[in-house]
Amino acid sequence: MTHFSTSAAHDLKDVAGEASASGLLRYVHAAKKLGVDGEQALNLLGLDQQDIQNAQRRLPAAIHERLLMALVEQSQDVLFGLRAGLIVQPDAWSVLGYILINCASLGDAMARVASYERLVGELGVSQVEPLDGRICMSWHARVADPQVKRHMVENVLASWLSFGQWIADTKRPPCEIRFEHSLPEGAKSADYFELFGCPVLFDQLFSGIVIDHDMLMLPLRQADAGLLQALETHAQKQLSALSSDSQTWRLKVRHELSRQLQNGAINKSEVAIQLGVSGRTLQRYLRLENTHYQLVLDELRQEQAELLLSDPTQSFIDIAQALGYEEVASFYRRFKLWTGVTPGEYRNANMSE
Incomplete structure (x- = not known):
């Protein structure tokens, strides 16, 4: 009928x-x-x-x-x-x-x-x-x-x-x-x-x-x-x-990066491979959503860094490694660029609160 x-x-x-x-x-x-x-x-x-x-x-x-x-x-x-x-x-x-x-x-x-x-x-x-x-x-x-x-x-x-x-x-x-x-x-x-x-x-x-x-x-x-x-x-x-995967490309990239961070290493090419597209195509899709790969990665890293810094048992070396940085100095520079303060200053302010 x-x-x-x-x-x-x-x-x-x-x-x-x-x-x-x-x-x-x-x-x-x-x-x-x-x-x-x-x-x-x-x-x-x-x-x-x-x-x-x-x-x-x-x-x-x-x-x-x-x-x-x-x-x-x-x-x-x-x-x-x-x-x-x-x-x-x-x-x-x-x-x-x-x-x-x-x-x-x-x-x-x-x-x-x-x-x-x-x-x-x-x-x-x-x-x-x-x-x-x-x-x-x-x-x-x-x-x-x-x-x-x-x-x-x-x-x-x-x-x-x-x-x-x-x-x-x-x-x-x-x-x-x-x-x-x-x-x-x-x-x-x-x-x-x-x-x-x-x-x-x-x-x-x-x-x-x-x-x-x-x-x-x-x-x-x-x-x-x-x-x-x-x-x-x-x-x-x-x-x-489709209902379980109805995400923007930004979210797809973010989820894949989160998975990679759990293993302590970030690989941009691997992100595209896992999502089934070429690197160039992935960048184009992200541009259509008014974002780009590095911005998605930085947002994720900042959120993770702030969470880890709230735990006083986590050393700065451990946090840098958990975020996929090979050098602690690189983590310091990026964090201050994101927040305007150093990781130490952020932790002290957070502990005071």
Whole structure:
């Protein structure tokens, strides 16, 4: 049975967001088919191929936004996001895509998007609900920049349409498409009608695809109940892993550094290796969060130093070694830089208090 949400299921506030690398691959592959050099856009952003080859890897939302806009600028196409979305790529949505393929009907597939879309990314959230006697599947983007948001929303809705028609083996168009944004400069309403195959409305309260109820019953070409159950079990495990690891890169680095400090040695290269990225890529992710490796390390060391200095049984040599310093003098200099006082002065003041 198909179940639909009648209210927003997700909170859109205070979202930094990550998304699967499969989204970047989808942009690059679509760009190639549209005659745009996706590799060049990757290079412009300082991305390595290894950064996007693993579909399970999560990358900051800002990376996805910047790549999309780099491709838009290269293509000089005001409708690049939309055209890229209309290119069917069955493997683009990773395990979510395979779940949808194996559903019994189009309605069952639509109902599962909201449940598992976080596996693809946190760039937006979807809803499926009744609308004026029909059904509307809407998408609410977690993107602030208006230009990026427009291309991304058009890309998502176009992807839904092309993928839905492919898995249901139908060319039947939706009743209408609705967009929050206005008709972009340089584009015509006729362009949208030609690409979507139905009326397209602008300046609406939300962005979504509107279909008739009977389309929910369309059978899918590759339905497999047994495989669907196995895929959903796998997806649930992935969602659980995401929930336990939904951290910023700053926190990921901090946790790895804490682990290294327990062993008394700091290795910057090892941090990147343990987090599954190159050193250059890790620095780029931290910059997107307005921080950098040394700052994260200094914050952690200062907190640990202040804690250890509160214990009078800990010598300055022991504390320096515990923080990964080879020389006590290096610890002294860094601590005074952080706090404005020497370790001894800090300990005396703390003991007095």
